[in-house]
Amino acid sequence: DTGVSQDPRHKITKRGQNVTFRCDPISEHNRLYWYRQTLGQGPEFLTYFQNEAQLEKSRLLSDRFSAERPKGSFSTLEIQRTEQGDSAMYLCASSLQSGTNEKLFFGSGTQLSVL
Amino acid sequence: GEDVEQSLFLSVREGDSSVINCTYTDSSSTYLYWYKQEPGAGLQLLTYIFSNMDMKQDQRLTVLLNKKDKHLSLRIADTQTGDSAIYFCAEKTGGYNKLIFGAGTRLAVHP
Numbered sequence: 001d002t003g004v005s006q007d008p009r010h011k012i013t014k015r016g017q018n019v020t021f022r023c024d025p026i027s028e029h030n031r032l033y034w035y036r037q038t039l040g041q042g043p044e045f046l047t048y049f050q051n052e053a054q055l056e057k058s059r060l061l062s063d064r065f066s067a068e069r070p071k072g073s074f075s076t077l078e079i080q081r082t083e084q085g086d087s088a089m090y091l092c093a094s095s096l097q098s099g100t101n102e103k104l105f106f107g108s109g110t111q112l113s114v115l
Numbered sequence: 116g117e118d119v120e121q122s123l124f125l126s127v128r129e130g131d132s133s134v135i136n137c138t139y140t141d142s143s144s145t146y147l148y149w150y151k152q153e154p155g156a157g158l159q160l161l162t163y164i165f166s167n168m169d170m171k172q173d174q175r176l177t178v179l180l181n182k183k184d185k186h187l188s189l190r191i192a193d194t195q196t197g198d199s200a201i202y203f204c205a206e207k208t209g210g211y212n213k214l215i216f217g218a219g220t221r222l223a224v225h226p
Contacts (some may be wrong), residue, residue, distance in 0.1 A: 004157070031212065033212060033213075040218065040219075041218050041219075042119070042203050042205070042216030042217050042218050042219050043158065043203075043214075043216050044216070045213045045214065045215075048212075048213060056213065091157060091158070093158075093212070095212050101146055101163060101165065102212055103160055103163075104160065104212040104214065105160070106150075106157035106158040106159075107157050108155070108156055108157040109157050
């Protein structure tokens with residue numbers, strides 16, 4: 001399968017714990033995105049990487065959130081001192097930079113539940 | 116500001132056409148998209164339309180864009196039970212894929 005893969009699929013944690021999610025984009029894609037989706041809502045943009053450079057962060061991404069893409073391939077999203085409001089589906093997506101319409105491909109997401 | 120709105124629920128009979136509507140506010144949108152999400156899955160790109168087009172057809176899917184009214188619709192012909200899912204409208208305004216999504220329309224197809 002050469003799609004976007006995310007790990008884990010589900011994560012249950014207690015409030016105050018740290019969690020880390022991983023995303024493996026489609027191999028030739030140089031752009032990688034993190035989105036967050038809460039119940040009954042559409043995905044909201046969190047951050048974007050072009051190769052290893054993080055080029056934009058949403059104001060939704062508080063200081064407790066950090067994302068990395070160290071070698072321009074896989075990415076990790078860490079949430080420190082989790083809060084119940086962090087419970088959501090975290091979606092990773094990737095695309096290949098092009099001069100015309102880039103198509104964004106999403107992974108199946110990591111469902112986070114903070115108790 | 117940027118905002119995308121959709122009706123929340125649509126119920127149709129199998130074999131009928133479904134029409135899902137969306138309005139957006141950013142007149143600088145370059146592309147508009149329709150994504151499908153099935154339970155427990157990520158988003159699947161169904162189709163898209165460039166902002167200088169007013170219609171695009173792709174097999175059972177027809178996208179209509181009224182740029183003056185900032186209104187986008189997705190018509191699914193001969194709707195099947197496998198079309199039951201949540202459909203998201205999204206707009207792209209920048210040079211990369213920072214998309215603004217609506218809240219989604221849940222399509223229920225009944226016999």
